[in-house]
Amino acid sequence: MAYDVARIRSEFPSLESGWAQFDGPGGTQTPRAVGDAVASVLTGPLSNRGTIGVSEERAEAAVHGFRLAMADLVNGHPRGIVHGRSATQLTYDFSRHLSRAWGPGDELVVTRLDHDSNVRPWVQAAEHVGATVRWVDFDPETGELATEAVAAVLSERTRLVAVTAASNLIGTMPDVAAIAAAVHDAGALLYVDGVHYTAHELPDVAGLGADFFTCSPYKFLGPHCGVLVARPELLETIAPDKLLPATNAVPERFEFGTLPYELLAGVTAAVDVLSGLSEAAAPSGEADAADGTHAAHSRRDRLVASYTALHEHEEGLRARLEEGLADLPGVTLWSRASRRTPTLLATFTGHAASDITKALAAGKVLAPSGNFYALEASRRLGLGDDGGLRVGLAPYTDESDVDRLLEGLAAALT
Template sequence: MPYDVGALRAQIPALRSGFALFDGPGGTQTPARVASAIADALTGPLSIRGRLTPGEKNAEGFVQGFRRAMADLVGGDPSGVVFGRSATQLTYDFADALAKDWAPGDEVVVSRLDHDANIRPWLQAAERAGALVRWADFDPVTGELPAEAVGGLLTERTRLVAVTAASNLIGTVPDLPEISRLVRQHSRALLHVDGVHYAAHAFVDVARLGADLFVCSPYKFLGPHHGVLTASPELLERLRPDKLLPSTDVVPERFERGTLPYELLAGTTAAIDVLAELATVTTGGRRDRLRSAFAAIEQHEGALRERLEAGLAELPGVTVRSRAAERTPTLLLTFDHREAADAYPFLVDRGVHAPAGSFYALEASRHLGLGDTGGLRVGLSPYNDESDVDRLLEGLAAFLRS
């Protein structure tokens, strides 16, 4: 069966606002079923996890269901799925845990392509440990981050390489399997991958990507606001985070401080089920259906991106900063003699939400020569359609005439 964007849109109450929404990279809109799963979790019997009362059993079911659903989404092990308040919080937590084993003279590699959440925690942890930080630069003209730009920085003292799976600012998708191959040549180095933007647009296979640690955020793919980290249980067993004495030392729970928000876990499971139902096949398990669904999503978003790029090419004075050969359907735009910050409210007045800024990708924005200002980010999501793209192009044309 073909991809049915209309059926998906019908599940998302926020789209009734009439806005054409291109702010998906900052957070997607929520299907009604996800909200219902959250409400049902909160209003049904709910207690601290256990095995006796209905509330205890429900809580345990939400946790285990969440771990299985996330493992299906990324191709990981349910026992390696860690809940976090956000991807930023998880990265800070794991930077602290990993840095306990770093020594002066050890090395950390970060990329200027990344969101600051995959840069600053590592820089700060390295500074405390006396480790050296090495920077991998992307090409500001093409937007590419070549694997050799990372590989050329690796030494026997490298302990951690932090690279994005997809830039949240310009959409670039680096060749992570090749980067991972280069990292593997250094036995003590780990690869930490920021998959927050990538997981919203592509079928994730952490083994193929070669990620030792992979973080993502369900609110980027139709779910509630929190973060998730996945790793092998064996790797997690080696790490000793600070924790309360009475709290469990079992993996992955030893990394999840305090009582889990069971309702958010239920919502994330529901969001992954909604994604799986976008599959164009009806056979196989959830992981198989997610593979089919993301193939359909990529085709749908790719066609919209082509329509958008063709329209932008007809507009004078627009520069598209998203140019990498492999990239998500996310475009950063700047304008000759006009400020992107002015285009943002202009479009809002016309029912189009495409925000402006650097979106915490400060190093990338500066490397592009855009300072901390950035540009106008247009992010396509699975629920966008051709009419949304046409409204955006009409709004941009009007802005350029104004």
């Protein structure tokens, strides 16, 4: 698949700053098309949703376009797309919605590999209703989270399992589909944190077996917000607290207040940018309609081609980076799983990771340090709350960025 990184970089005004950005796991840079879409909706005629006048119609179109775009991205149904301020907010909301049916004797499963946003809401919800939390460990030597380890804690009392599709700290991608099969055999629901995963792997929510799947558009070129995906028929069974005049329709019943139409348009634009990463992605129309079906050469088809090309591009850069790191003294890489994203966590003998981050910044290379809210994972690795230096690749990363990072590390470690 053709991947022209120079063309892609030209779409990001922020890269004109001269910085090499390795902070993608915390939030990617934003392409011009996304900013233009946000500005266009925000500054054009805009009212609350409706069908009377252009301002109402534009709001309606922004919502409709957002649901179609996200459905294409995750291979879901538009009526199963819920907008939220962030993935953390959505998970807290749904932990409250779902825990109404739980009580003493019920069990929730969380893992030590996950970002705290897919741990603490469930732990706290269990505490509020008297349910029990079961913890699943991962192997700190390999970074692997075994399906068998999840299956071992399941029982007829298990109500929900929360697991990441990809660790934002060390990149590990567990076998979510196999975990889903075990969870469903136990009669439980699977809540998948796909925030880091979606930036590097094209989601197929049904294929993964996720009952709930969250992601954050700002991790894949979009504006700051969150998205939850579920089957519409599952959402129909969940009754959240809401204002009396507010609609009870799905998915709107979970979206409180007036939606940020400009951000929804930005998400749609981000998905369109992703669908055009590969020159082999044939231009065409969008999804057919709200029934979630797709025509030949649809946006989903283009996304498949683009993610294939992106994967090849990022894997090549990761190999270049890992080869360079292997030649540097005192570097420990904690990203070791057999299936993982191009995200590396490193520590350095005799040097605090935060000091290395500062040294790199002097050369306009941004590689942040910390635990990145993957607190349980950082502690399990023996890195405490300090974590390490995280290097994340993104669609706009090129070989010169990687070389600048390696040169900066070599200088800082000598």
